[in-house]
Amino acid sequence: MIRILSGDKPGSRFLSLILFGVLIALAFAPFLFDGTRALDTAARICILIVLAASFDLLLGYAGIVSFAHTMFFGLGAYGVALACLNLERGFGALAVGTAAGAGAAAVLALVIGLFSLRVRAIFFAMITLAVASAVAVLVSQLSYITGGEDGLTYRIPRELTAAVRYGEVPEFALTADWVLGGQRITGKIANYYLVFGAALALLLLMLRIVNSPFGRVLQAIRENDYRAEAIGYSVVRYRIAISVLSAVIAALAGSLFAIWLRYVGPDTTLSFELMIDILLMVVIGGMGTIYGAVIGAVLLVLAQSFLRDVMSSAAEATAQLPVLPQLLDPDRWLLWLGLLFVLSVYFFPTGVVGKLRQLRQRRTQSD
Amino acid sequence: MLETHDLTVRFGGHTAVDAVSCRFHTGELTAIVGPNGAGKTTFFNLVSGQVFPTSGRVTLSGADISRLSPAARTRRGIGRGFQQTNLFPGLTVTENVRLAVQARQRKGGRLLRLAQSDKQMGRETDALLSDVRLERMGRRLAAELSHGEQRMLEVALLMALQPSVYMFDEPTAGMSAEEAPLVLGLIDALRRDASKSILLVEHKLDVIRSLADRIVVLHNGKLVAQGAPDEVMGLKIVQDAYMGQDLVNV
Ligand SMILES: Nc1ncnc2c1ncn2[C@@H]1O[C@H](COP(=O)(O)OP(=O)(O)OP(=O)(O)O)[C@@H](O)[C@H]1O
Numbered sequence: 162m163i164r165i166l167s168g169d170k171p172g173s174r175f176l177s178l179i180l181f182g183v184l185i186a187l188a189f190a191p192f193l194f195d196g197t198r199a200l201d202t203a204a205r206i207c208i209l210i211v212l213a214a215s216f217d218l219l220l221g222y223a224g225i226v227s228f229a230h231t232m233f234f235g236l237g238a239y240g241v242a243l244a245c246l247n248l249e250r251g252f253g254a255l256a257v258g259t260a261a262g263a264g265a266a267a268v269l270a271l272v273i274g275l276f277s278l279r280v281r282a283i284f285f286a287m288i289t290l291a292v293a294s295a296v297a298v299l300v301s302q303l304s305y306i307t308g309g310e311d312g313l314t315y316r317i318p319r320e321l322t323a324a325v326r327y328g329e330v331p332e333f334a335l336t337a338d339w340v341l342g343g344q345r346i347t348g349k350i351a352n353y354y355l356v357f358g359a360a361l362a363l364l365l366l367m368l369r370i371v372n373s374p375f376g377r378v379l380q381a382i383r384e385n386d387y388r389a390e391a392i393g394y395s396v397v398r399y400r401i402a403i404s405v406l407s408a409v410i411a412a413l414a415g416s417l418f419a420i421w422l423r424y425v426g427p428d429t430t431l432s433f434e435l436m437i438d439i440l441l442m443v444v445i446g447g448m449g450t451i452y453g454a455v456i457g458a459v460l461l462v463l464a465q466s467f468l469r470d471v472m473s474s475a476a477e478a479t480a481q482l483p484v485l486p487q488l489l490d491p492d493r494w495l496l497w498l499g500l501l502f503v504l505s506v507y508f509f510p511t512g513v514v515g516k517l518r519q520l521r522q523r524r525t526q527s528d
Numbered sequence: 529m530l531e532t533h534d535l536t537v538r539f540g541g542h543t544a545v546d547a548v549s550c551r552f553h554t555g556e557l558t559a560i561v562g563p564n565g566a567g568k569t570t571f572f573n574l575v576s577g578q579v580f581p582t583s584g585r586v587t588l589s590g591a592d593i594s595r596l597s598p599a600a601r602t603r604r605g606i607g608r609g610f611q612q613t614n615l616f617p618g619l620t621v622t623e624n625v626r627l628a629v630q631a632r633q634r635k636g637g638r639l640l641r642l643a644q645s646d647k648q649m650g651r652e653t654d655a656l657l658s659d660v661r662l663e664r665m666g667r668r669l670a671a672e673l674s675h676g677e678q679r680m681l682e683v684a685l686l687m688a689l690q691p692s693v694y695m696f697d698e699p700t701a702g703m704s705a706e707e708a709p710l711v712l713g714l715i716d717a718l719r720r721d722a723s724k725s726i727l728l729v730e731h732k733l734d735v736i737r738s739l740a741d742r743i744v745v746l747h748n749g750k751l752v753a754q755g756a757p758d759e760v761m762g763l764k765i766v767q768d769a770y771m772g773q774d775l776v777n778v
């Protein structure tokens with residue numbers, strides 16, 4: 162078990178429990194929760210975990226700020242979309258699109274890195290911002306290829322759609338009126354497990370990378386690039402390598418997203434809001450921990466999906482009181498999210514994971 | 529052999545190192561002395577690559593290395609220790625040293641192995657830690673060490689590189705009376721290895737007297753004297769410098 166996690170234990174019992182809970186919930190999501198919305202949320206969480214963790218490789222481990230992460234995500238997504246539109250329907254098209262998206266992301270990240278990481282890390286941030294904006298404009302302008310603002314819809318292999326039925330889960334009666342199972346296993350569920358399995362594999366791969374000799378060098382560079390260079394590590398090469406690696410993983414996440422949604426558009430893959438969301442996930446969860454990306458993605462997606470619901474019921478409950486109902490109006494959910502963010506950064510500057518590890522350390526020291 | 533040829537660097541109008549030409553033979557320990565601000569650390573920066581020269585060259589075994597990055601020079605065998613503590617503060621003591629061992633073994637590109645699974649590297653790291661008496665501090669963060677311990681760790685990082693040229697910049701400054709002899713003992717042991725050259729910036733005269741094969745005196749960025757310790761120590765300019773007196777017209 163520890164070996165699968167690359168020896169990187171969560172570092173807090175409570176955190177392990179939460180992570181285990183998330184794993185179980187996602188692994189059995191099609192059978193635990195009813196409705197397509199829940200399954201969609203679960204798939205989104207899987208994909209955002211990978212996307213946020215790949216951003217953490219850059220931000221948390223290498224100390225590099227990039228604004229182009231969603232661009233690489235978009236490359237993977239558009240790769241699959243274009244392949245599905247232009248090639249024969251089937252898994253071949255998915256594979257070609259995924260490989261093309263990842264390849265394009267690698268080349269672009271390499272070029273950006275070669276041009277800007279040689280200078281200074283802050284320059285990289287500005288270049289990525291410029292390139293990402295240019296790509297977003299390009300995507301909306303080249304509408305005959307990319308579908309412009311409307312995006313693209315396309316067909317994926319039938320085996321991954323709800324049109325195909327593989328059978329049913331055997332029913333399993335716990336008590337007379339508490340029956341588990343009985344759901345239809347459709348291609349949609351197969352699709353979900355493709356997303357879940359790939360996301361899990363990518364997450365474990367990232368855990369391995371950050372605990373490898375290479376990952377240690379990244380941490381050394383983040384801590385003190387001057388000294389890392391002085392003991393013989395070519396800092397620029399390591400920075401370029403991790404930015405390429407992180408771009409490729411982001412593109413793979415994008416491909417999964419495209420396979421899941423059967424739609425890509427600039428809003429869902431390239432938008433600046435998504436970039437901010439990823440940043441929030443990594444910071445709230447805890448930078449430089451990989452597990453933080455898991456916590457951050459789950460928290461943010463749940464907040465975005467359910468904060469409005471919670472707020473509208475809270476607004477109703479407080480309808481008699483002054484001011485409060487207006488403040489709790491569901492339309493103000495962004496305000497509350499922003500407030501939650503500020504509070505969480507103020508109280509947990511090292512993120513949820515950092516805080517939990519700290520608590521546990523304090524406890525072991527006082528023992 | 530490490531050589532500098534008319535090595536010069538100017539910061540604005542100030543010439544911090546001024547046309548220094550000097551040879552450092554293998555099997556020799558050269559002490560570099562001079563008052564504060566003489567340019568000793570800047571000279572080190574020029575040799576190890578942190579600062580690029582305005583003019584002049586650095587050669588190692590005849591090859592010009594003055595345009596190489598610090599990392600490339602380190603890989604060629606120039607090992608540099610720092611006067612100001614310069615560690616990886618948020619990593620553990622063991623990780624600090626292991627990173628240096630790993631750099632020497634060129635294993636930093638390994639992506640899919642576990643950092644701590646390399647047994648041989650682990651043993652070497654432990655040995656280095658016990659050389660500087662930090663064996664019990666392995667799991668502490670470098671930032672949590674006392675100043676003297678951080679200086680010891682600094683030395684361990686340099687030792688881990690096993691370079692052909694060792695550059696120590698006031699290694700014992702800030703160390704306790706127990707720590708300093710330990711480090712000087714390590715340097716003395718290196719001195720017996722005929723394949724290494726050692727550059728040592730040091731202020732304490734007794735240390736220089738007992739360790740140095742040769743002394744180079746820098747003053748205002750210029751090389752003002754060099755030679756065997758007995759000769760150089762007798763020079764008025766050196767005595768003046770070490771009496772803390774102002775040097776006039778050199
Ligand atoms: N990067 C820099 N920019 C501007 N001036 C510099 C720079 N580095 C060093 N100097 C100047 O060069 C001169 C030499 O400094 P240096 O640190 O090399 O002296 P030093 O001999 O090592 O002194 P000390 O014994 O105090 O360590 C000083 O006047 C210093 O202010």
Ligand SMILES: [Mg+2]
Binds near residue numbers: 568569570611697
């Ligand atoms: Mg100095």
